[in-house]
Protein backbone atom coordinates (compact mmCIF):
# COMPACT_ATOMS: atom_id res chain seq x y z
CA UNK A 1 0.00 0.00 0.00
CA UNK A 2 1.20 3.51 -0.64
CA UNK A 3 0.80 6.25 1.94
CA UNK A 4 -2.51 7.51 0.49
CA UNK A 5 -4.04 4.05 0.69
CA UNK A 6 -2.74 3.61 4.22
CA UNK A 7 -4.32 6.91 5.26
CA UNK A 8 -7.66 5.81 3.82
CA UNK A 9 -7.50 2.41 5.51
CA UNK A 10 -6.45 3.80 8.89
CA UNK A 11 -9.09 6.56 8.75
CA UNK A 12 -11.79 3.96 8.10
CA UNK A 13 -10.45 1.85 10.97
CA UNK A 14 -10.58 4.89 13.29
CA UNK A 15 -14.21 5.50 12.40
CA UNK A 16 -15.08 1.85 12.90
CA UNK A 17 -13.34 1.54 16.25
CA UNK A 18 -14.14 4.95 17.75
CA UNK A 19 -17.11 3.69 19.88
CA UNK A 20 -14.77 1.30 21.74
CA UNK A 21 -12.32 4.07 22.57
CA UNK A 22 -15.05 6.53 23.52
CA UNK A 23 -16.31 3.88 25.93
CA UNK A 24 -12.76 3.72 27.29
CA UNK A 25 -12.82 7.50 27.84
CA UNK A 26 -16.19 7.22 29.62
CA UNK A 27 -14.86 4.42 31.83
CA UNK A 28 -11.89 6.61 32.82
CA UNK A 29 -14.23 9.48 33.74
CA UNK A 30 -16.05 7.08 36.10
CA UNK A 31 -12.80 6.63 38.03
CA UNK A 32 -12.07 10.06 39.54
CA UNK A 33 -8.40 11.02 39.64
CA UNK A 34 -8.53 14.65 40.61
CA UNK A 35 -5.46 16.38 41.85
CA UNK A 36 -4.96 17.30 44.64
CA UNK A 37 -4.63 14.79 46.17
CA UNK A 38 -3.50 12.87 43.07
CA UNK A 39 -4.61 9.33 43.81
CA UNK A 40 -3.68 7.03 40.89
CA UNK A 41 -4.36 3.68 42.59
CA UNK A 42 -7.41 2.91 40.44
CA UNK A 43 -6.89 4.92 37.26
CA UNK A 44 -3.34 3.75 36.41
CA UNK A 45 -4.07 -0.01 36.43
CA UNK A 46 -7.28 0.59 34.47
CA UNK A 47 -5.39 2.50 31.79
CA UNK A 48 -2.63 -0.13 31.55
CA UNK A 49 -5.14 -2.93 31.23
CA UNK A 50 -7.19 -1.21 28.54
CA UNK A 51 -4.20 -0.01 26.51
CA UNK A 52 -2.81 -3.56 26.60
CA UNK A 53 -6.19 -4.86 25.40
CA UNK A 54 -5.84 -2.54 22.37
CA UNK A 55 -2.57 -4.30 21.51
CA UNK A 56 -0.13 -1.73 22.91
CA UNK A 57 2.82 -2.68 25.12
CA UNK A 58 1.66 -0.96 28.27
CA UNK A 59 3.51 -0.64 31.55
CA UNK A 60 3.52 1.48 34.65
CA UNK A 61 6.46 3.53 35.83
CA UNK A 62 6.07 4.49 39.45
CA UNK A 63 7.92 7.62 40.53
CA UNK A 64 10.42 6.74 43.30
CA UNK A 65 8.60 6.91 46.67
CA UNK A 66 11.40 8.99 48.22
CA UNK A 67 10.75 11.82 45.72
CA UNK A 68 7.02 11.64 46.45
CA UNK A 69 7.68 11.68 50.21
CA UNK A 70 10.01 14.66 49.81
CA UNK A 71 7.24 16.55 48.07
CA UNK A 72 4.95 15.71 50.99
CA UNK A 73 2.36 13.78 48.95
CA UNK A 74 0.27 11.01 50.37
CA UNK A 75 -0.29 8.81 47.31
CA UNK A 76 2.25 7.16 44.98
CA UNK A 77 2.75 8.87 41.60
CA UNK A 78 2.01 6.35 38.86
CA UNK A 79 2.68 6.93 35.16
CA UNK A 80 1.71 4.79 32.18
CA UNK A 81 3.74 4.27 29.00
CA UNK A 82 2.20 2.35 26.11
CA UNK A 83 4.22 1.60 23.01
CA UNK A 84 3.18 0.70 19.49
CA UNK A 85 6.50 -0.79 18.40
CA UNK A 86 7.87 0.20 15.03
CA UNK A 87 9.85 -1.90 12.59
CA UNK A 88 13.14 -0.44 13.76
CA UNK A 89 14.14 1.67 16.73
CA UNK A 90 15.30 4.30 14.22
CA UNK A 91 12.91 7.01 15.32
CA UNK A 92 10.33 7.58 17.98
CA UNK A 93 7.29 9.74 18.62
CA UNK A 94 5.64 10.51 21.95
CA UNK A 95 1.99 11.43 22.42
CA UNK A 96 1.70 13.07 25.78
CA UNK A 97 -1.36 13.06 28.04
CA UNK A 98 -1.97 12.84 31.77
CA UNK A 99 -3.90 10.72 34.26
CA UNK A 100 -4.96 13.43 36.70
CA UNK A 101 -7.74 16.00 36.38
CA UNK A 102 -8.62 19.16 38.24
CA UNK A 103 -11.22 18.68 41.01
CA UNK A 104 -14.94 19.36 40.67
CA UNK A 105 -15.95 22.35 42.72
CA UNK A 106 -19.76 22.31 42.76
CA UNK A 107 -21.38 19.18 41.35
CA UNK A 108 -24.83 20.78 41.48
CA UNK A 109 -23.86 23.16 38.65
CA UNK A 110 -23.26 20.27 36.25
CA UNK A 111 -25.93 19.26 33.80
CA UNK A 112 -24.69 15.65 33.79
CA UNK A 113 -23.13 14.23 36.93
CA UNK A 114 -19.37 14.92 36.48
CA UNK A 115 -18.25 11.31 37.03
CA UNK A 116 -21.02 9.61 35.07
CA UNK A 117 -19.25 9.62 31.69
CA UNK A 118 -22.53 10.29 29.96
CA UNK A 119 -23.02 10.56 26.19
CA UNK A 120 -25.54 13.16 25.11
CA UNK A 121 -26.04 15.53 22.20
CA UNK A 122 -23.04 14.21 20.23
CA UNK A 123 -20.71 14.74 23.16
CA UNK A 124 -19.16 12.89 26.07
CA UNK A 125 -19.58 14.76 29.37
CA UNK A 126 -17.68 14.76 32.65
CA UNK A 127 -14.57 15.87 34.48
CA UNK A 128 -11.68 14.83 32.24
CA UNK A 129 -13.94 14.27 29.20
CA UNK A 130 -11.45 16.43 27.35
CA UNK A 131 -8.58 17.17 29.76
CA UNK A 132 -7.25 14.62 29.66
CA UNK A 133 -9.15 11.33 29.58
CA UNK A 134 -10.80 12.03 26.24
CA UNK A 135 -7.46 13.03 24.79
CA UNK A 136 -5.81 9.92 26.20
CA UNK A 137 -8.43 7.68 24.58
CA UNK A 138 -8.22 9.64 21.32
CA UNK A 139 -4.45 9.18 21.00
CA UNK A 140 -4.91 5.52 22.00
CA UNK A 141 -7.41 5.22 19.14
CA UNK A 142 -4.84 6.60 16.68
CA UNK A 143 -2.32 3.94 17.78
CA UNK A 144 -4.86 1.12 18.14
CA UNK A 145 -6.27 1.74 14.66
CA UNK A 146 -2.83 1.84 13.03
CA UNK A 147 -2.16 -1.55 14.62
CA UNK A 148 -5.48 -3.21 13.83
CA UNK A 149 -5.33 -1.90 10.25
CA UNK A 150 -2.14 -3.98 9.92
CA UNK A 151 0.05 -0.94 9.30
CA UNK A 152 3.58 -1.10 10.72
CA UNK A 153 5.30 2.20 11.46
CA UNK A 154 9.04 2.54 10.96
CA UNK A 155 9.60 3.87 14.45
CA UNK A 156 8.04 3.50 17.88
CA UNK A 157 4.99 5.52 18.83
CA UNK A 158 4.61 5.91 22.58
CA UNK A 159 1.58 7.13 24.48
CA UNK A 160 2.74 8.66 27.77
CA UNK A 161 0.00 9.16 30.38
CA UNK A 162 1.71 10.85 33.26
CA UNK A 163 0.94 11.89 36.81
CA UNK A 164 0.50 15.37 38.22
CA UNK A 165 0.24 17.54 35.09
CA UNK A 166 -2.41 19.60 36.83
CA UNK A 167 -0.01 20.55 39.61
CA UNK A 168 3.11 21.16 37.52
CA UNK A 169 4.18 17.65 36.54
CA UNK A 170 7.51 17.50 38.38
CA UNK A 171 6.87 13.96 39.62
CA UNK A 172 5.18 12.82 36.42
CA UNK A 173 6.46 13.99 33.03
CA UNK A 174 9.27 15.86 34.79
CA UNK A 175 10.57 12.67 36.36
CA UNK A 176 10.13 10.54 33.22
CA UNK A 177 11.81 13.15 31.00
CA UNK A 178 14.77 13.42 33.37
CA UNK A 179 15.16 9.62 33.13
CA UNK A 180 15.26 9.90 29.33
CA UNK A 181 12.06 7.81 29.09
CA UNK A 182 10.39 10.41 26.87
CA UNK A 183 13.31 11.26 24.57
CA UNK A 184 12.06 11.15 21.01
CA UNK A 185 12.15 12.84 17.61
CA UNK A 186 8.91 14.73 18.09
CA UNK A 187 6.11 15.03 20.58
CA UNK A 188 2.43 15.89 20.33
CA UNK A 189 1.25 17.17 23.69
CA UNK A 190 -2.45 17.15 24.60
CA UNK A 191 -4.18 20.24 23.29
CA UNK A 192 -7.08 21.58 21.26
CA UNK A 193 -8.42 20.76 17.82
CA UNK A 194 -8.97 24.39 16.79
CA UNK A 195 -5.67 25.89 17.94
CA UNK A 196 -2.13 24.57 18.17
CA UNK A 197 0.29 25.80 20.79
CA UNK A 198 4.01 25.83 20.07
CA UNK A 199 4.93 26.99 23.56
CA UNK A 200 3.82 28.55 26.79
CA UNK A 201 4.44 31.98 28.24
CA UNK A 202 6.38 32.51 31.44
CA UNK A 203 4.78 32.92 34.84
CA UNK A 204 5.33 34.49 38.19
CA UNK A 205 3.88 34.01 41.64
CA UNK A 206 4.58 36.69 44.26
CA UNK A 207 3.39 37.78 47.67
CA UNK A 208 3.63 41.37 48.88
CA UNK A 209 3.14 42.16 52.54
CA UNK A 210 2.79 45.63 54.06
CA UNK A 211 4.11 45.97 57.58
CA UNK A 212 2.43 48.47 59.92
CA UNK A 213 2.26 48.94 63.64
CA UNK A 214 -0.68 47.76 65.71
CA UNK A 215 -2.46 50.05 68.14
CA UNK A 216 -5.82 50.38 69.86
CA UNK A 217 -8.33 52.03 67.55
CA UNK A 218 -9.02 54.62 70.28
CA UNK A 219 -5.52 55.96 69.55
CA UNK A 220 -4.93 55.00 65.91
CA UNK A 221 -2.23 57.67 65.49
CA UNK A 222 0.04 55.48 67.61
CA UNK A 223 -0.06 52.81 64.94
CA UNK A 224 0.45 52.40 61.19
CA UNK A 225 -2.47 50.74 59.39
CA UNK A 226 -1.03 48.04 57.13
CA UNK A 227 -4.31 47.67 55.19
CA UNK A 228 -4.36 51.39 54.38
CA UNK A 229 -0.72 51.15 53.28
CA UNK A 230 -1.67 48.31 50.98
CA UNK A 231 -3.57 50.86 48.88
CA UNK A 232 -0.22 52.29 47.80
CA UNK A 233 1.01 48.81 46.87
CA UNK A 234 -2.13 48.12 44.84
CA UNK A 235 -1.60 51.40 42.98
CA UNK A 236 2.04 50.48 42.31
CA UNK A 237 1.03 47.06 40.94
CA UNK A 238 -1.56 48.82 38.79
CA UNK A 239 1.13 51.13 37.39
CA UNK A 240 3.34 48.12 36.60
CA UNK A 241 0.37 46.57 34.78
CA UNK A 242 -0.14 49.72 32.69
CA UNK A 243 3.52 49.62 31.68
CA UNK A 244 3.25 45.92 30.74
CA UNK A 245 0.24 46.68 28.55
CA UNK A 246 2.32 49.20 26.64
CA UNK A 247 4.51 46.26 25.54
CA UNK A 248 2.15 44.04 23.50
CA UNK A 249 3.47 40.64 22.47
CA UNK A 250 3.95 39.89 18.78
CA UNK A 251 1.82 36.81 19.48
CA UNK A 252 -1.83 37.93 19.52
CA UNK A 253 -2.89 35.09 21.80
CA UNK A 254 -0.43 36.29 24.44
CA UNK A 255 -1.64 39.92 24.26
CA UNK A 256 0.63 41.28 27.02
CA UNK A 257 1.92 40.29 30.44
CA UNK A 258 -0.66 40.42 33.20
CA UNK A 259 -0.42 40.65 36.97
CA UNK A 260 -3.53 39.36 38.71
CA UNK A 261 -4.01 40.29 42.36
CA UNK A 262 -5.81 37.15 43.44
CA UNK A 263 -5.98 37.28 47.24
CA UNK A 264 -5.79 39.86 49.99
CA UNK A 265 -5.68 39.28 53.72
CA UNK A 266 -4.99 41.41 56.75
CA UNK A 267 -6.19 42.47 60.15
CA UNK A 268 -7.80 40.42 62.89
CA UNK A 269 -10.34 42.67 64.57
CA UNK A 270 -11.96 45.98 63.75
CA UNK A 271 -10.78 47.46 67.06
CA UNK A 272 -7.11 46.89 66.31
CA UNK A 273 -5.02 48.89 63.83
CA UNK A 274 -3.70 46.05 61.64
CA UNK A 275 0.05 45.57 61.41
CA UNK A 276 0.01 43.14 58.47
CA UNK A 277 -1.69 42.98 55.09
CA UNK A 278 -0.71 40.64 52.26
CA UNK A 279 -1.65 40.13 48.63
CA UNK A 280 -0.84 37.29 46.26
CA UNK A 281 -0.13 37.98 42.61
CA UNK A 282 -0.21 35.55 39.69
CA UNK A 283 1.65 36.84 36.66
CA UNK A 284 1.21 35.42 33.15
CA UNK A 285 4.02 36.71 31.02
CA UNK A 286 4.32 37.46 27.33
CA UNK A 287 7.10 35.56 25.58
CA UNK A 288 9.12 38.78 25.33
CA UNK A 289 8.96 39.55 29.06
CA UNK A 290 11.48 37.62 31.16
CA UNK A 291 10.22 37.02 34.74
CA UNK A 292 13.22 38.95 36.12
CA UNK A 293 12.25 41.99 34.04
CA UNK A 294 8.73 41.92 35.49
CA UNK A 295 10.00 41.44 39.05
CA UNK A 296 12.35 44.39 38.57
CA UNK A 297 9.51 46.51 37.22
CA UNK A 298 7.38 45.68 40.28
CA UNK A 299 10.27 46.54 42.60
CA UNK A 300 10.81 49.87 40.87
CA UNK A 301 7.13 50.86 41.18
CA UNK A 302 7.06 49.75 44.83
CA UNK A 303 10.26 51.61 45.69
CA UNK A 304 8.84 54.74 44.10
CA UNK A 305 5.68 54.31 46.23
CA UNK A 306 7.75 54.01 49.40
CA UNK A 307 9.75 57.13 48.54
CA UNK A 308 6.46 59.01 48.28
CA UNK A 309 5.10 57.39 51.47
CA UNK A 310 7.76 57.06 54.17
CA UNK A 311 5.37 54.97 56.34
CA UNK A 312 5.06 52.33 53.65
CA UNK A 313 7.14 49.31 54.58
CA UNK A 314 6.70 46.25 52.44
CA UNK A 315 8.23 42.87 51.71
CA UNK A 316 8.00 41.12 48.36
CA UNK A 317 8.49 37.39 48.16
CA UNK A 318 8.78 35.58 44.85
CA UNK A 319 7.32 32.12 45.34
CA UNK A 320 7.83 30.89 41.81
CA UNK A 321 9.05 32.17 38.46
CA UNK A 322 9.18 30.36 35.17
CA UNK A 323 10.53 31.49 31.81
CA UNK A 324 8.57 31.04 28.60
CA UNK A 325 9.25 27.81 26.73
CA UNK A 326 9.01 27.83 23.00
CA UNK A 327 9.21 25.18 20.28
CA UNK A 328 9.68 26.09 16.61
CA UNK A 329 6.26 27.05 15.15
CA UNK A 330 7.54 26.14 11.69
CA UNK A 331 8.90 22.66 12.51
CA UNK A 332 8.38 19.57 10.33
CA UNK A 333 6.04 18.40 13.06
CA UNK A 334 3.79 21.47 12.92
CA UNK A 335 3.79 21.52 9.13
CA UNK A 336 3.06 17.80 8.85
CA UNK A 337 0.27 18.03 11.40
CA UNK A 338 -1.32 20.91 9.47
CA UNK A 339 -1.00 18.93 6.26
CA UNK A 340 -2.60 15.90 7.94
CA UNK A 341 -5.48 18.05 9.20
CA UNK A 342 -6.00 19.32 5.66
CA UNK A 343 -5.78 15.79 4.28
CA UNK A 344 -8.63 14.53 6.47
CA UNK A 345 -10.77 17.43 5.24
CA UNK A 346 -10.48 19.76 8.21
CA UNK A 347 -9.39 23.41 8.13
CA UNK A 348 -5.81 24.09 9.25
CA UNK A 349 -5.54 25.84 12.60
CA UNK A 350 -3.70 28.85 14.02
CA UNK A 351 -0.37 28.14 15.73
CA UNK A 352 0.21 30.37 18.74
CA UNK A 353 1.75 30.51 22.17
CA UNK A 354 -0.44 29.80 25.20
CA UNK A 355 -0.91 31.73 28.43
CA UNK A 356 -1.37 28.51 30.39
CA UNK A 357 1.24 25.89 31.12
CA UNK A 358 1.77 22.22 30.40
CA UNK A 359 4.16 19.31 30.59
CA UNK A 360 5.52 20.46 27.23
CA UNK A 361 8.20 22.36 29.17
CA UNK A 362 9.99 19.13 30.09
CA UNK A 363 10.19 18.10 26.43
CA UNK A 364 11.31 21.52 25.18
CA UNK A 365 14.00 21.54 27.88
CA UNK A 366 15.40 18.41 26.22
CA UNK A 367 15.32 19.99 22.76
CA UNK A 368 12.44 17.89 21.44
CA UNK A 369 10.19 19.49 18.76
CA UNK A 370 6.73 19.79 20.30
CA UNK A 371 3.27 21.00 19.56
CA UNK A 372 0.10 20.91 21.64
CA UNK A 373 -2.87 19.54 19.73
CA UNK A 374 -5.70 17.17 20.53
CA UNK A 375 -9.42 16.64 20.58
CA UNK A 376 -11.62 19.10 22.39
CA UNK A 377 -12.48 22.59 21.37
CA UNK A 378 -11.39 25.83 22.91
CA UNK A 379 -13.52 27.19 24.54
CA UNK A 380 -16.49 24.84 23.93
CA UNK A 381 -15.00 21.88 25.81
CA UNK A 382 -14.77 24.10 28.90
CA UNK A 383 -11.83 22.27 30.42
CA UNK A 384 -11.37 22.85 34.16
CA UNK A 385 -14.93 24.26 34.22
CA UNK A 386 -18.44 22.89 34.71
CA UNK A 387 -19.96 20.68 32.00
CA UNK A 388 -16.57 19.73 30.57
CA UNK A 389 -17.17 17.79 27.37
CA UNK A 390 -15.75 16.54 24.14
CA UNK A 391 -17.51 16.42 20.78
CA UNK A 392 -17.45 12.90 19.36
CA UNK A 393 -16.65 14.31 15.91
CA UNK A 394 -13.57 16.09 17.29
CA UNK A 395 -12.49 12.85 18.92
CA UNK A 396 -12.60 10.98 15.62
CA UNK A 397 -11.07 13.77 13.52
CA UNK A 398 -8.22 14.32 15.90
CA UNK A 399 -7.41 10.60 16.05
CA UNK A 400 -7.23 10.65 12.25
CA UNK A 401 -4.98 13.72 12.05
CA UNK A 402 -2.70 12.24 14.72
CA UNK A 403 -2.49 8.86 12.99
CA UNK A 404 -1.73 10.46 9.61
CA UNK A 405 1.01 12.57 11.19
CA UNK A 406 2.60 9.47 12.73
CA UNK A 407 2.38 7.64 9.41
CA UNK A 408 4.02 10.50 7.55
CA UNK A 409 6.70 11.45 10.07
CA UNK A 410 7.70 8.00 11.33
CA UNK A 411 7.18 6.33 7.96
CA UNK A 412 5.68 2.94 7.25
CA UNK A 413 7.21 -0.39 6.23
Ligand SMILES: [Zn+2]
Pocket residue numbers: 102131166383384
Ligand atom coordinates in the same frame (compact mmCIF):
# COMPACT_ATOMS: atom_id res chain seq x y z
ZN1 LIG B 1 -5.74 20.59 32.65
